Amino acid sequence: MGGYEALFARARREGRPALIPYVMAGDPDPETTVAVVLALAEAGADAVELGIPYSDPLADGPTIQAAAQRALAGGATFAGVLSLFDRLAAAGGPPLIAFGYANPIERYGHARFAERLAATGALGAIVPDLPFEECAGLREELRARGLGLTQLVAPTTSNERSRRIAAASDGFLYVVSRAGVTGAGGLDLEPVIAQIGRLRPLTELPLAVGFGISKAEQVEAIGGVADGVIIGSALIDALGERRGEAAGRAARAFVSSLKIASHKA
Template identity: 45%
Template sequence: MTSSRIARRFAERAAEGRSVLVPYVTAGFPEADTTTALLPALAEAGADVIEVGIPFSDPLADGPTIQDSSFRALENGTTVARVLDFVREFRREHDTPVVLFTYLNPVYHYGLDAFCRDAAEAGADGVLLTDLPAGADPELEGAFERHGLDAIRLLAPTTADSRIGEVAAGGRGFLYYISRTGVTGARADLPPELEAEVRRIRDRVGLPVAVGFGISTPEQARAVAHLADGVVVGSALVRRLDEAGVEGARAFVASLREAMDADR
């Protein structure tokens, strides 16, 4: 199987001695068409891979900031089809990899094979389903593979050593390490055991490891960039977008990129 755009981006940054910056945004938030301008702004500010959230009415894994953004996006009339349109529009001018972040329900409601086909056609590179444990749905995993979409897998502090290899075996692109148990949300500090946890994963798998959940400042992004292959920032960016619009979000991502590259 050929290398994906996501895998190539991680390899490129590793060769440069840099960590990959992965910002998350909820499509259709805060206004219905904000995403049209937002995705190019993030790419131009230094995003290496962009996670685009498909809003869902019951986002149990997300904290209050992203839950609120999801509800407001739905109120704005954002649908799966509209999210794919955003990706399609972005792909006309930009080659930054895109990961669709969502839950099983919207995928099955849209239609499993149709979703994978249309996501790939729109230019998406991977899919992260928060409620799909590795190996739980071979049909869905097979559909991702048929359509050339990377299945991005989640690992957590509670993932047993014996399970890490099983999770990674079904994944492509990178592994998303949830640095804390619980829901998403900005935090004031990083877990003290984070370095040891990243090392525990790297000792068992070959995929790049990106760390998310709680990273909210340039200083935290810089610290994580020293430990992991990628840095995921969600709630803090969503909040900045709501407060300061697309230009505020652009400036925030640029500040993360600058901090992450400060020691090169």
């Protein structure tokens, strides 16, 4: 898990949270994904979550659901998304984390997925609908190849269960900021900050907060207590209907403003 350790250590040295944007692979086409991810790296993203489009993304709100549908309508496939990981690595892209759902990963095969993902140089995977009680098979396949399986913990999760989830997590602990699905807006900072304070004594893993983060002031506030911030729906909204390099420029501008805020955290 040295890649995770390095990216969070670098952010700590610079006195800021790690900035981890989320991009839906293939939305609306592979060329746009490559342009956006490379632009995010230029803007200072420490890593990028690359979403694997799926027709039934239970953890995602309307924005990411629509992005997945656009990608699928454009011909995105599971194997094709893994080829995008290859393209981005060859282009000198940022560290990548696969964000996918259990059903298509199961169909592809845990060992095959882990082997293929490792070949791309990715850091690991996040599978939001795979309970930690059922994750051992995939986790061991990933760990055997030097990759991590990062777990999520919700604001309603008890301390004891949070401790057990953290013990099963690799790289960092994904702190879900609110109940419900992903999406920009409607984030109450006070409970999020309290949640970080509650989780901090339960694990030595870095804590990265996602779901609902959309504004520079939120990055600044959450980054003051968390080790990382994850931004998805707001970035996708900022890209709008742009394609190719135009989408890359929009991504660069959006994340650059968040990067500045992260240094104030």
